[in-house]
Amino acid sequence: KRPKNFPPGPPALPILGNILHLRIQNPLEDLERLRKSYGNVYSLFIGPNLAVVINGVKVMKEAIVTKATDFAGRPQDLFINDVTHRKGVILVDYGTSWREHRRFALMTFRNFGLGKKSMEERIHDEIQYIIKTLDKNIGKALSPQVMFHNAASNIICQVLFGTRFEYDDDFIRVTVRCFTEISKITNGPWAMLYDSFSFIRNLPLPFNKAFRNVETMKNLLICLVNEHKKSRVPGEPRHFVDCYLDELEKRPDDPSFSEDQLIMYALDLHFAGTDTTSNTLLTGFLYLMNHPHIQERCQQEIDKVLEGKDRACFEDRHNMPYMQAVIHEVQRIANTVPLSVFHRTTKDTELMGYSLPKGTIIIQNMNSVLEEEGQWKYPHEFNPENFLNDQGEFVKPEAFMPFSAGPRMCLGEGLARMELFLIMVTLLRKFKFIWPEDAGEPDYTPLYGITLSPRPYRMKVQLRLSQ
Numbered sequence: 001k002r003p004k005n006f007p008p009g010p011p012a013l014p015i016l017g018n019i020l021h022l023r024i025q026n027p028l029e030d031l032e033r034l035r036k037s038y039g040n041v042y043s044l045f046i047g048p049n050l051a052v053v054i055n056g057v058k059v060m061k062e063a064i065v066t067k068a069t070d071f072a073g074r075p076q077d078l079f080i081n082d083v084t085h086r087k088g089v090i091l092v093d094y095g096t097s098w099r100e101h102r103r104f105a106l107m108t109f110r111n112f113g114l115g116k117k118s119m120e121e122r123i124h125d126e127i128q129y130i131i132k133t134l135d136k137n138i139g140k141a142l143s144p145q146v147m148f149h150n151a152a153s154n155i156i157c158q159v160l161f162g163t164r165f166e167y168d169d170d171f172i173r174v175t176v177r178c179f180t181e182i183s184k185i186t187n188g189p190w191a192m193l194y195d196s197f198s199f200i201r202n203l204p205l206p207f208n209k210a211f212r213n214v215e216t217m218k219n220l221l222i223c224l225v226n227e228h229k230k231s232r233v234p235g236e237p238r239h240f241v242d243c244y245l246d247e248l249e250k251r252p253d254d255p256s257f258s259e260d261q262l263i264m265y266a267l268d269l270h271f272a273g274t275d276t277t278s279n280t281l282l283t284g285f286l287y288l289m290n291h292p293h294i295q296e297r298c299q300q301e302i303d304k305v306l307e308g309k310d311r312a313c314f315e316d317r318h319n320m321p322y323m324q325a326v327i328h329e330v331q332r333i334a335n336t337v338p339l340s341v342f343h344r345t346t347k348d349t350e351l352m353g354y355s356l357p358k359g360t361i362i363i364q365n366m367n368s369v370l371e372e373e374g375q376w377k378y379p380h381e382f383n384p385e386n387f388l389n390d391q392g393e394f395v396k397p398e399a400f401m402p403f404s405a406g407p408r409m410c411l412g413e414g415l416a417r418m419e420l421f422l423i424m425v426t427l428l429r430k431f432k433f434i435w436p437e438d439a440g441e442p443d444y445t446p447l448y449g450i451t452l453s454p455r456p457y458r459m460k461v462q463l464r465l466s467q
């Protein structure tokens with residue numbers, strides 16, 4: 001039964017709740033349909049757990065920005081919490097350990113210049129590998145999925161460990177397999193059954209693979225960290241892991257900082273920083289190939305601003321309003337993390353006049369903001385004009401929140417924005433990307449998962465002459 005003055009929602013079945021109202025393979029259309037029936041704040045039972053789905057800028061802001069701390073928790077009794085041992089940062093509940101770890105990462109990223117190499121340089125180093133792959137494929141059509149995935153993974157590995165990996169390296173091969181399997185199980189029926197029926201949790205059922213996979217990844221990381229310890233000089237950090245080990249020595253009595261925590265933290269950051277960025281890049285090139293006039297206009301602006309310079313730097317974005325508009329439009333249309341990460345109320349609170357008890361799961365329907373009518377000039381089409389004013393200047397409407405907002409907002413926003421800008425600008429300057437003649441009409445409907453990804457496609461590459 002729904003509590004008193006709780007948001008409305010469809011009738012729920014005992015034990016199963018509203019599971020049958022949602023297609024597990026892709027619940028996004030169902031969430032949109034329920035919004036039309038019940039409004040911008042409605043409730044669902046996810047198995048036995050009470051959840052509220054929030055839609056539209058007004059509701060989203062009241063919850064995660066205005067009443068920030070009331071809504072800054074994370075669910076703690078779901079399958080994925082048991083899998084990740086309640087460590088790391090993404091799924092950790094609102095509290096001291098989360099706050100301290102978040103602050104530590106933000107500070108480390110901000111001061112990045114570790115081992116005398118800036119974040120920008122690390123990204124440019126990795127771009128050279130993308131260029132090498134593209135150079136080998138001039139005049140041909142290649143599948144860019146692995147290339148972009150590998151690039152995003154390597155950039156975060158450069159930040160974390162100061163290392164990059166070839167795609168057939170054991171570390172990357174095993175990590176990618178483990179992450180993919182965990183995401184599939186977490187999004188599938190076994191995780192739902194695990195959440196609904198506690199008595200099955202100790203049985204030898206398929207969800208156990210997720211627990212085994214986390215152990216495998218942890219062991220790989222422990223080896224890597226031990227390797228780094230051998231060459232580490234305390235106080236002279238080369239990368240994130242060194243910084244954490246320094247911090248650990250400064251906090252001998254702080255139980256929330258530990259090597260075990262570092263391992264899960266590194267896993268969290270690697271996971272959060274890979275598919276998100278690579279799927280956004282894939283969406284970008286899919287749209288740019290099929291909107292050649294937009295691609296050409298980007299190239300004209302890039303040529304003009306970078307004339308005489310050997311490479312782009314992140315500061316150049318201030319002179320590239322059109323490119324900025326295109327990247328933001330790509331992020332808007334990509335809707336890369338469609339349900340954000342579930343939040344949870346940290347105390348009894350209110351939202352739009354409804355009463356929400358402590359512990360209510362909060363699900364952000366990101367599409368309801370990124371395509372909200374009244375917030376965008378062209379809510380349902382790919383059009384950079386959504387981010388340009390009448391003077392052609394770049395403007396960012398408040399409904400642009402692919403990184404969410406408030407205290408739990410994406411911790412990697414700065415890094416992700418730098419990657420998207422430097423990669424897209426550098427590649428568009430050097431290459432022309434063409435939708436292959438034999439590829440038929442593009443299918444823009446994405447594949448559903450924790451992140452949305454474009455359907456696999458091929459891209460034809462030509463060298464540009466006008467540089």
Ligand code: HEM
Pocket residue numbers: 089090091102156268269272273274276277280336337340341342343402403404405407408409410411412413415416
């Ligand atoms: C285009 C790329 C990206 C998008 C669209 C994106 C989006 C998001 C979203 C929507 C959330 C949930 C925020 C919330 O719960 O309210 C999130 C959280 C997070 N993201 Fe990202 N992200 C991206 C890239 C990255 C990168 C590169 C990193 C790695 C450094 C990263 C690290 C994190 C972390 C650690 C959290 C959890 C923050 C917390 O719970 O306090 N993300 N991201």
